[in-house]
Amino acid sequence: xxEIWFYHLQNQPLARALPTLLEKALERGWRxxxxxxxxxxxxxxxxxxxxxxxxxxxxxxxxxxxDAVRQPIVVTCESDNPNGATLRVYxxxxxxxxxxxxxxxxxxxxxxxxxxEDEVAAARKQWSRLKGQGFALAYWQQNDEGRWEKKM
Numbered sequence: 267x268x269e270i271w272f273y274h275l276q277n278q279p280l281a282r283a284l285p286t287l288l289e290k291a292l293e294r295g296w297r298x299x300x301x302x303x304x305x306x307x308x309x310x311x312x313x314x315x316x317x318x319x320x321x322x323x324x325x326x327x328x329x330x331x332x333d334a335v336r337q338p339i340v341v342t343c344e345s346d347n348p349n350g351a352t353l354r355v356y357x358x359x360x361x362x363x364x365x366x367x368x369x370x371x372x373x374x375x376x377x378x379x380x381x382x383e384d385e386v387a388a389a390r391k392q393w394s395r396l397k398g399q400g401f402a403l404a405y406w407q408q409n410d411e412g413r414w415e416k417k418m
Contacts, residue, residue: 268354268369269402270362272389273377276408280357280379283408284311285318287375288339291353292324296372298339299329299351303360311341311357359388362396380407 315324329342354374378385406414
């Protein structure tokens with residue numbers, strides 16, 4: 267069964283935290299699908315992954331691209347998995363839509379901004395729903411230095 271980790275941003279915006287999380291996933295050899303809530307979020311994530319650091323970028327593509335199957339990271343607003351990702355990352359209040367019996371992901375992450383009340387409320391609702399569906403859940407929160415600490 268897929269393990270779902272909730273990442274509560276406290277001191278960094280998504281634009282700083284997400285690239286670091288994705289780099290760590292790639293270091294583990296995982297392919298990643300990043301899901302936004304809607305089509306309008308795709309361009310922002312796409313741009314961020316190309317420009318987040320002057321000396322680096324994260325190779326990726328959009329799920330609708332013809333070569334998405336070859337990309338280590340795809341960005342989507344659907345439940346598709348064109349690159350055979352083993353990690354699914356949900357951002358910007360995207361709804362976690364995994365089937366506990368058939369999900370092929372090793373892990374899923376829901377990353378939400380603790381400074382945006384709508385994202386916090388959406389994360390709480392998803393926590394309750396996913397726990398009720400029997401998923402193994404973990405909660406990670408940023409400390410003052412921006413490092414992740416597992417809570418609970």
